[in-house]
Amino acid sequence: MRILYLGDIVGEETIKVLKNNLDTIKKDYKINMVLANAENVTSGKGLSEKHYKELKSLGIAGMSMGNHTFSKSEIKNYIDDATICRPANLGSKYGKDVLYVKYNDKTIAIVNLLGRVYTNTPLDCPFKTMDRLLPTIKADHIIVDFHGDATSEKKAFFYDFAGKVDAVVGSHTHTQTADEEVYNNTCFISDMGMNGPYDSILGDDINEVIERFRSGMFEKLSVAKCEYYKINGVILDLGINNKITRLNLKIKV
Numbered sequence: 001m002r003i004l005y006l007g008d009i010v011g012e013e014t015i016k017v018l019k020n021n022l023d024t025i026k027k028d029y030k031i032n033m034v035l036a037n038a039e040n041v042t043s044g045k046g047l048s049e050k051h052y053k054e055l056k057s058l059g060i061a062g063m064s065m066g067n068h069t070f071s072k073s074e075i076k077n078y079i080d081d082a083t084i085c086r087p088a089n090l091g092s093k094y095g096k097d098v099l100y101v102k103y104n105d106k107t108i109a110i111v112n113l114l115g116r117v118y119t120n121t122p123l124d125c126p127f128k129t130m131d132r133l134l135p136t137i138k139a140d141h142i143i144v145d146f147h148g149d150a151t152s153e154k155k156a157f158f159y160d161f162a163g164k165v166d167a168v169v170g171s172h173t174h175t176q177t178a179d180e181e182v183y184n185n186t187c188f189i190s191d192m193g194m195n196g197p198y199d200s201i202l203g204d205d206i207n208e209v210i211e212r213f214r215s216g217m218f219e220k221l222s223v224a225k226c227e228y229y230k231i232n233g234v235i236l237d238l239g240i241n242n243k244i245t246r247l248n249l250k251i252k253v
């Protein structure tokens with residue numbers, strides 16, 4: 001089966017861009033199922049219930065999160081019943097460690113983990129969390145969204161779990177890497193990239209980010225508005241011989 005996994009979706013405007021383009025992309029690339037990282041949808045941080053429902057209505061079957069999972073606290077009210085997995089090593093009583101989604105007779109398990117390098121969050125070890133979860137998972141395919149800063153940590157996780165899961169796909173940096181590979185039939189990429197405003201700094205307004213660096217003052221940033229959007233993700237062909245292909249499109253609104 002062929003899965004499109006979209007990198008971090010940034011800003012609510014991007015929902016509209018996906019609404020206008022996702023069906024065509026699915027048709028063009030013969031996609032069976034769409035998954036996405038949804039930690040940055042609502043004003044760039046978190047995911048409101050309204051936006052979750054809108055993404056669901058576009059046919060996004062499963063969503064993983066990251067360090068901004070609980071940035072919109074209303075998620076606590078709906079995450080338990082939603083097709084969302086939050087980082088399993090976050091130790092939260094809200095949400096699930098493993099999300100199961102179905103496509104025909106196949107079951108796909110999605111696990112979301114947060115890296116510990118540079119993330120400044122008290123977290124359980126992502127490696128040992130996966131050791132604990134792996135024997136409990138019953139699925140035809142397992143995909144891990146490893147949400148973190150350090151490529152070394154993501155790659156170490158990939159080699160550690162190669163042959164045991166179908167794919168380890170990175171998120172969080174909002175910058176697509178060109179290091180996709182398959183080892184022991186496990187697909188890998190350090191980062192899938194982002195879906196959001198093209199002329200931006202990781203999705204945020206260019207001038208505001210420059211000012212933050214120049215002034216050293218941490219004023220609130222806003223999601224950029226621009227004419228072009230990028231669609232970043234990976235296409236995972238999961239079967240006997242797993243395969244990963246990068247998707248990187250520039251789309252006019």
Ligand SMILES: [Fe+2]
Nearest residue numbers: 008039040172
């Ligand atoms: Fe992000």
Ligand SMILES: [Fe+2]
Nearest residue numbers: 066067068172
């Ligand atoms: Fe993040």
